[in-house]
Each structure stands twice: as structure tokens, then as C-alpha cells.
Amino acid sequence: MLWIQKLVNIFYLAVHGPTPFWTDKLCLPYENMARQLALLNAPWIMKKAGKVLVLDHTLYLVDIADSRECLARIQNSTWMSRFWTVREGASAKNLIIQFQSRRIELRSLVEDLDGRDNRIV
Structure with a gap:
């Protein structure tokens, strides 16, 4: 539990x-x-939270290379397999996913991927 407290304090x-x-x-x-x-x-709790941190072993035990891999990992994570956790995430104002070496804000990830898609077209 101490490592979670350290992450929140950051x-x-x-x-x-x-x-x-x-x-x-x-x-x-x-x-x-x-x-x-x-x-x-x-x-309601997630909507009122300042930040929501996703700590899923299928995510925080892996190091990611880029935004596309990050999104693929999230889509195939244990967290995404449970309806209620996805619903919590959808309610969050600021959803952050913890990976092994860094944490990524979901909004930034989507914006990054949207930007890449726009440059390709």
C-alpha cells in the first residue's frame, strides 16, 4: 500500500x-x-475525484514503447475486461494509466493518436 501512497503523492x-x-x-x-x-x-466517486489512477497488473508490469502499443495494452488489459471499472474510467475527469516506467493520461494518449492519424491522412 505504501507504493500506491507514493504514486498518489507524486x-x-x-x-x-x-x-x-x-x-x-x-x-x-x-x-x-x-x-x-x-x-x-x-x-459518482470517480467523477468527483481529481485524478483516477489505473493500477492493473497487466499494465503496470509492462514497459511500453509508443502510443499505439499503449492503447493496445489498455484494450487487452484486465481492467478493460470488467464493465464497472470501464464505467468508472469513463466517469473520471482525469484518467491516468500506470505502466512500468511511466504513467500516461488517457486524454493525452488519445490526442497523440488523433494527431498522428491526422498527419497520415
Whole structure:
């Protein structure tokens, strides 16, 4: 958990202590009814969050070379295979994907790919 705190602190340049964060892995109840209710509220939580960091082992364990590989990895990730996590990501104002050596803001990735596509045409 300490490494997640370090990642969050970097986003906000926390110098006066740890930045608070919420993680679905630890904060979602296991009991089915409570879990379903929490999942229904998750998009609201993501929408209110300043930044949403995706930590998926199929992503943060790999080093990426370029934007196209990055997008391909995201599309085939475990994170993209679960509807509720994709819905959370769609609700986020600022979605950031953690890879092994860097983190990429999804909006920047899409803009980069759009720019490349425009230059090709």
C-alpha cells in the first residue's frame, strides 16, 4: 500500500503529508448487496475525484514503447475486461494509466493518436 501512497503523492506534489486516496480494491464491501450499492455509486466517486489512477497488473508490469502499443495494452488489459471499472474510467475527469516506467493520461494518449492519424491522412 505504501507504493500506491507514493504514486498518489507524486500527482499532488504532497510535501506536507500523504494525500488521501480511495481504492476500490480495499473499499468495496464483499457482501453482495452492499457491494452492488457501492458499485452503483462508483461513477459518482470517480467523477468527483481529481485524478483516477489505473493500477492493473497487466499494465503496470509492462514497459511500453509508443502510443499505439499503449492503447493496445489498455484494450487487452484486465481492467478493460470488467464493465464497472470501464464505467468508472469513463466517469473520471482525469484518467491516468500506470505502466512500468511511466504513467500516461488517457486524454493525452488519445490526442497523440488523433494527431498522428491526422498527419497520415
